[in-house]
Amino acid sequence: MTIRNILCAYSSEDGQASGLDHAIRMARHHDAWLTGVLCHGRHALERSSSARIPEAVRSILREADNARIAEARARFQAAVAEGYKPDRAEFVDLDPDSAGPLSAFARCFDMVVTGAHSARPDEDHLSAHPDTLALQSGRPVLVVPDDYEADALADHAVVAWDGGRAAARAIGDAVDILAEKARVTILTVGRKSTAPDHVDALLRHLKRHGIEAVSEHRAQGHASIAQTIEMSAKELGARLIVMGAFEHSKFRHDLFGGVTTEVIGTATVPVFMSH
Incomplete structure (x- = not known):
């Protein structure tokens, strides 16, 4: 884009x-x-x-x-x-x-x-x-979080990937932005010890766009998925999170909460999201 x-x-x-x-x-x-x-x-x-x-x-x-x-x-x-x-x-x-x-x-x-x-x-x-x-x-x-300060645009982006439609849309929208980053990490989170399907295919897709991304899988543990994404981004030194928005319905998010709502409200770095 x-x-x-x-x-x-x-x-x-x-x-x-x-x-x-x-x-x-x-x-x-x-x-x-x-x-x-x-x-x-x-x-x-x-x-x-x-x-x-x-x-x-x-x-x-x-x-x-x-x-x-x-x-x-x-x-x-x-x-x-x-x-x-x-x-x-x-x-x-x-x-x-x-x-x-x-x-x-x-x-x-x-x-x-x-x-x-x-x-x-x-x-x-x-x-x-x-x-x-x-x-x-x-x-x-x-x-962009309140009081966020940076001298330049992020040089490392974390892409939250769950294999869903919204995440695919976010990557499609962000591909030109990702192509300019020095580092791109595909982050998967789950209770299983293995990442979701098609991570290798996603890495190959990004490589065909000139993006040399790496994958990182994190176990969810006691933290929420949103907390795990944010903690992982901080540990990796990423200053941008790319993610799909509202894979489930907005009504469900409003009623029970969800990853999108939590990340928007608590992230300390900019969050690029698409639905």
Whole structure:
């Protein structure tokens, strides 16, 4: 996948700097166009009790949102002016009531860079949902942890492989990114002592793309699969995790939890995911 058009979606005040810095770093590396976007809905108070909220209170909420949007725009423009090319960047204030959901807008880009969703009451309605974007946009999503700092893009990527459809899709979307890495590790996790089927075929596939990857199998033990992936990435010195998103249904993940949800919420390095 050639990267020429990147969407950087606002996630929170805390997460904007790390996600935006990483998006600029990627845009600079690929000489890509960069679009910042903040998609805003109605405040939680308006959604839960709009009929009982006086118009004066609604106005206060909207003014607060407008101030936050203006601040996000100013941060984006200042960061681009300092670290990239203003003539190849723009900021979009997306109103879902008139322009449709963020996931539909994201389909017009090569990939999305964002942070973990913020559940803070004052910004929940402004914060992008990376899980929804991965599920509904048809585009890969790179989730950058809050306060993540790096001088350069990762030179070692860990690819979480379970032989499933979503993992195959993630590798297909990330193959050009992986081709630039000095090291790529195919990580398999399970209670069995052997890796899932077709790891050798996957290594051969990557080699045909010029990627000299190695495989690593880790027993799950008492830790969850997500914890094992994250611990393995840290032990191996990898600064990027590539994985499939929501191999099982989103409803099941919301109800019982799952690997995707846990990794998004706890990873300390960027996570590239596709569905």
